[in-house]
Amino acid sequence: MRRPLLWVPLAGFGVLLLIVAVGLFRPADRAVHSTLIDRPLPDFGLKPIVPGKPGLSKDDFTGQPRLLNVFASWCVPCIAEAPQLLALKRAGIPIEAIAIRDTGTDVQAFLRRNGDPYDRIGDDPASATQLALGSSGVPETFLVDAKGVIRRQYIGDIRADQVAGIVAAVEAAR
Amino acid sequence: MIAEAGLAALWLAAALAAVQVLVAALGLRPRADADALRAAVRPVAIVQGALALGAMLLLILLFLRSDMSVALVVANSHSAKPWLYKFAGAWGNHEGSMLLWVTILGLAGGAVARFERRLDPHTLTATLGAQATIALGFYAFLLFASNPFARVEPAPADGAGLNPLLQDPGLAFHPPTLYAGYVGLSVACSFAVGALLTGQVGRDFARAMRPWVLGAWIFLTLGITAGSYWAYYELGWGGWWFWDPVENASLMPWLAATALLHSVTVLATRDGLRAWTVMLAVVAFSMSMLGTFLVRSGILTSVHAFAVDPTRGTFILVLLAVYIGGALLLFGLRVGTVRQGRLFEPVSREGGLVANNLLLTVILGIVLIGTLYPLVAAGFGVQLSVGPPFFDKAAGPVALLLVALMAIGPLLRWRRDSVQALVVRATWPIAATVFAFAALIVFAMPIGVLPLLGLSLAAGLAVASVAPLWGRNLRRTPIFTWGMVVAHLGIAVSLAGMACDAAFTAERLIALRPGDATRVGPWRVTLDGLSPVVAENWSAVQARLTATRGDRFRELFPQSRSFTTPPTTTSESAIATVADGQLYTVLGQPDGTGRWQVRLWWKPFVTLIWGGGALVALGGLISLVGRVLPRRRAVTEPDW
Structure with a gap:
């Protein structure tokens, strides 16, 4: 057996280590670059789900950039991200919402318990609008600019360390 | 006191592992008292294994007693949980599962020390030293980065509960089985390192190593089979293999171990493939450790990633670099001193086993590349995931080629054979x-x-x-x-x-009102009604389905379950097993107009997969x- 050949396993292992080390130490970028990025919102018009709060349609996304939060009262990570949404609201960012497969009483109870950052909540009983948005689960949050164009998609719950980045992204979208 | 005793046992075991490394190193030097030192390694290894087992048993005791002053119990258990899940909950979390890992590692080392009689004493001492070196790293990981016995002050009234997906009898068996397989391969790696240190790679080495490889391989096979069936009935997607990174993480060591099992046979029988077998032993364990790393670091998204923590990921990465890098460095330096094994004709049993090894290695490479490719792509700013279409297309044909080879391989004669004679056989x-x-x-x-x-x-x-x-x-x-x-x-x-x-499954997704019926495959399925069900720690809506096929009649009760701690909804599939397949039913959500989503599959002969x-x-x-x-x-x- 040729001598250099004996070092092939170690070299291969080195490459492997490099790959996983880069994966481990690269700052996690949880903003997914979906195919809907930089496309206008799909057409939708959703009925209200809780009394006193309007429903949500495509035409509501004008004037300034907004966040569109896809959530459900039965979803546990949605509870986890509630404080972050409230923080974003306090930072002056309007947040709209779509409630997935939910009921009015459940959503009301959810908002009472976890706080209410939403201006409007649309009722999406069969996930139809969720699917049209290219969202596959809850929670997901879209950044929509003043012209109704989707600029970013955040999959999963928004964590505390993401808030500053999202505020900056909203500013950049103005 | 139990937690403190557990921690003390762990520290003692770690200290003994250090002693074991030291004594083994001294015992390998040409000194007058080396024989006595080598003899001392065996009992140290046995006691070290016993202490690790003691720590594991104490942790299980803490979980069974729901001791809410221990942080790990608080985070992962709940006093209202059935006892089996309290018991299994001891390893249904990061710290506990790492303790289980070192326990099995220590027990495997102890078993080698107790039972191994065939191996040359120098090689055995080096092997036990290598095994203790591996154990030492994992003890450090537990003691410094994942202490399972840490207390909380003040103790809360009750715990947070166990992830409902894990509240399943399968959890009691799946991780220990798979870990026994993973860790069993550490023994193979230690044997390889031991043999590299002494230069004794030959038939005796292969015969000593083979039962350990075989044992690890049996556990891996069982673990993968059970894990596949668990995913099949618990996740409610009707599939039995998802090419999830963690599934791949268990498949890769299995592929390497399968290759090793066959090459070690060539070494034991014909004294061929010396360097290759030693390298495979190292690769097999490196795949086990890579699997642990991928699961524990959270760098790949997966249902199994319950401990997403870069610090711990770094720790395991360093262990991986030191152990596998060290073993491969030793391989490069020392394998040149191993005498060339015997050569053989291409058309022979040996040749067939070499081809088996090459094909298994190709499949291993495909799975490895597919699993890590998203990471590489992310390094270049591209986000993607690699799924079944890639794996099926790339690995499927190679696997079929391997199956064809597997059919004729055992019909080949050792040393040399002729193609005509083979065709006749x-x-x-x-x-x-x-x-x-x-x-x-x-x-x-x-x-x-x-x-x-x-x-x-x-x-x-x-x-x-x-x-x-x-x-x-x-x-x-x-x-x-x-x-x-x-x-x-x-x-x-x-x-x-x-x-x-793949060929004959019939699937149906339909919304049914109570009283409605539908057909799937040869079955006619009726939704009779829905009723609430309450258990210790969950409540559920349960559907009653009756399935008829000719004069055969089965009742199924799929559930949509809501757990209280933590609050989560899962769907509990109901499966009717008959001789020629399974009828698989899942209850989905109500659509708001009185109809319920029901998903049905008829899967002919699917049970053969796990059988x-x-x-x-x-x-x-x-x-x-x-x-x-x-x-x-x-x-x-x-x-x-």
Whole structure:
């Protein structure tokens, strides 16, 4: 057996280590670059789900950039991200919402318990609008600019360390 | 006090591992008292294993008693949980599962020390030293980065509960089985390192290592089979393999161990493939550690990633770099001093086993690349995921080629053989393949190319796998030959199940009102009604489905479950198993107009997948018994 050949396993292992080390130490970028990025919102018009709060349609996304939060009262990570949404609201960012497969009483109870950052909540009983948005689960949050164009998609719950980045992204979208 | 005792046991075990490394290192030097030092390594290894086991048992006791002053119990258990899940909950979390890992590592080292009698004493000492070196790193990881016995002050009234997906009897068995397999490969790696240090790579080394590889491989086979069935019935997606990074993480060591199992046979029987076998032993354990790393670091998204923590990921990465890098460095430096093994003709049993190793390595490479490719792509700013389409297309054809080879391999003679003679011996398997192929073309088209070839080859392999028994006195056939026959037959059975599932599954997603009926495959399924069900820690809506097929009649009760701690909804599938397949039912959400989503699958012969897996493991067990038991008769040259 040729001598250099004996070092092939170690070299291969080195490459492997490099790959996983880069994966481990690269700052996690949880903003997914979906195919809907930089496309206008799909057409939708959703009925209200809780009394006193309007429903949500495509035409509501004008004037300034907004966040569109896809959530459900039965979803546990949605509870986890509630404080972050409230923080974003306090930072002056309007947040709209779509409630997935939910009921009015459940959503009301959810908002009472976890706080209410939403201006409007649309009722999406069969996930139809969720699917049209290219969202596959809850929670997901879209950044929509003043012209109704989707600029970013955040999959999963928004964590505390993401808030500053999202505020900056909203500013950049103005 | 229990937690403190556990922690003390862990520290003591770690200290003994350090002693073991030291004594082994001194015992390998040419000194007058080296014999005594080498003799001392064995008891140290045994006591170290016993202490690790003690720590694990104490942690289980803490979980059984729901001791809410221990942080790990608070975070992962709840006093209202059934006792089985309290028990299994001890390893249903990061710290506990790492403790289980070192426990098995320590026990494996202790078992080598207690039972290994064939190996050259120097190599054994080096092996135990290597095993203790590995253990030392994991003890450090536990003690400094994942202490399972940490207390919380003040103690809360109750715990947070266990992830509902994990509240399943399978959890009690799946992780220990898989870990026994992962960690068993550490023994193979230690043997390889030991043999590299002393330069004693040969038949004795291979014969000493083989039972350990076989044992680890049996556990891996069982763990993968059980994990696959768990995913099948618990996740409610109707699939049995998802190419999830963590599934791949268990498949890769299995592929490497399978290759090792066959190359070690060449080494034991014919004294060939010395360097290759040593390298495979290191690679197999590196795949185990890589698997642990991928699961624990959270760098790949997966249902199993319950401890997403870069610090811990870094720790395991460093361990991986030190141990595997060290072993491969030793390989590069020392394997040149190992004498060249015997050479052989390409058309021979050895040649067939080399081809087996190459194909297994190719599949391993495909799975490894597919699993890590998203990471590489992310390094270049591209986000993507690699799923079944890639793996099926890339690994499927190679796997089928491997199956074909597997059919003829055992029919080859050692040393040299002729192609004509082989074709004559393989007449019946070839005939079975062609017959099955023709029958499928005529009666079952259209089915996909892979299922078609899979079913045909499964028929051929089934016949070929029993061929080594033809014309033999069955009572005088060595036990390990029976093992090979059963294991290969198991692969044929499993392959047939996979191909049937891919080719003939009928699926139906429909919204039903109580009283409505629908058809799926040969079954007529009626939604009779819905009722609430309450248990210790969950409540559920349960559907009552009646399925009829001719005069056969089955009732199924799929549930949509809501857990209280933590609040989560899961769907609990209901499965009716009959001789020729399974009817798989899942209850979904109500649509708001009084109808309920129901998902139905009819999966003909799907149970063969796991039945085959169990047969493969049984074959391994039979082989192991055959290898460990004293020979029933003198076998001068075992032909398997």
